[in-house]
Amino acid sequence: MVESIYTIPLTDALDQDCDCMFCYLEDKLEGEQIEYALGAAMMEPDFRILSNEKGYCRHHIGMMARAKSALPLALILDTRCDEVINQLKAVDFSAKGGLFKKEKSPAEKLSEVVTKLDSTCLVCERIEHTMEKFANTFWYLYGKEPEFKKRFLESRGVCIHHFAKLMNALLNVSGSKRDEFVRELYDLQMKVLENEKCEVQGFTKQFDYRSDKGEWKVARDAHLNCAARLSGSFERE
Ligand SMILES: [Zn+2]
Numbered sequence: 001m002v003e004s005i006y007t008i009p010l011t012d013a014l015d016q017d018c019d020c021m022f023c024y025l026e027d028k029l030e031g032e033q034i035e036y037a038l039g040a041a042m043m044e045p046d047f048r049i050l051s052n053e054k055g056y057c058r059h060h061i062g063m064m065a066r067a068k069s070a071l072p073l074a075l076i077l078d079t080r081c082d083e084v085i086n087q088l089k090a091v092d093f094s095a096k097g098g099l100f101k102k103e104k105s106p107a108e109k110l111s112e113v114v115t116k117l118d119s120t121c122l123v124c125e126r127i128e129h130t131m132e133k134f135a136n137t138f139w140y141l142y143g144k145e146p147e148f149k150k151r152f153l154e155s156r157g158v159c160i161h162h163f164a165k166l167m168n169a170l171l172n173v174s175g176s177k178r179d180e181f182v183r184e185l186y187d188l189q190m191k192v193l194e195n196e197k198c199e200v201q202g203f204t205k206q207f208d209y210r211s212d213k214g215e216w217k218v219a220r221d222a223h224l225n226c227a228a229r230l231s232g233s234f235e236r237e
């Protein structure tokens with residue numbers, strides 16, 4: 001069952017004519033999640049439980065800090081601190097481990113707890129879940145809607161990060177169409193990558209006193225476009 005909550009944003013993202021429609025979707029989703037976490041979600045007990053349990057990664061806590069909502073952020077951190085302290089208090093230091101006991105040492109236990117505390121992020125998890133739905137819906141539309149497929153194949157493709165996500169989702173697609181789809185995506189991606197490579201090379205030539213400047217007319221931010229192509233979009237100055 002394909003839901004319009006995924007098909008409509010995908011079609012909208014394709015309309016944006018950007019360098020990666022999935023980066024566009026992910027950036028939008030990320031902004032909405034940060035706004036939600038500091039806004040409406042503050043009053044939702046279910047969300048607060050998850051927020052306390054998972055916490056936020058460095059990247060997302062940075063975005064929350066820059067959102068300048070000091071009180072909501074402090075309230076979120078206050079109850080997350082309780083959870084962190086409780087988990088640390090639960091570490092049992094009395095266990096010695098022994099010849100016949102396979103019990104973990106205090107250092108192993110503490111290492112496990114701290115590593116887990118550091119590895120979860122509620123925003124990352126929510127984004128990942130929705131982006132997976134988008135990737136699956138993408139292939140559904142690609143197979144069913146000739147216009148969607150045509151416009152995607154005329155677009156500038158996706159970044160390498162989302163290329164990987166699309167390939168993972170394609171593995172769920174059964175049927176003979178899969179081989180056709182993979183070839184089409186591959187050809188598009190190779191075309192855009194080779195073009196990006198020419199652009200960034202042209203950019204470096206502009207700094208070479210031996211080269212004819214007029215010959216290398218490329219965008220002022222060609223290096224940044226190439227970086228986003230290889231690693232996904234990022235905030236630019
Ligand atoms: Zn991307």
Ligand SMILES: [Zn+2]
Nearest residue numbers: 057060121124
């Ligand atoms: Zn995160």
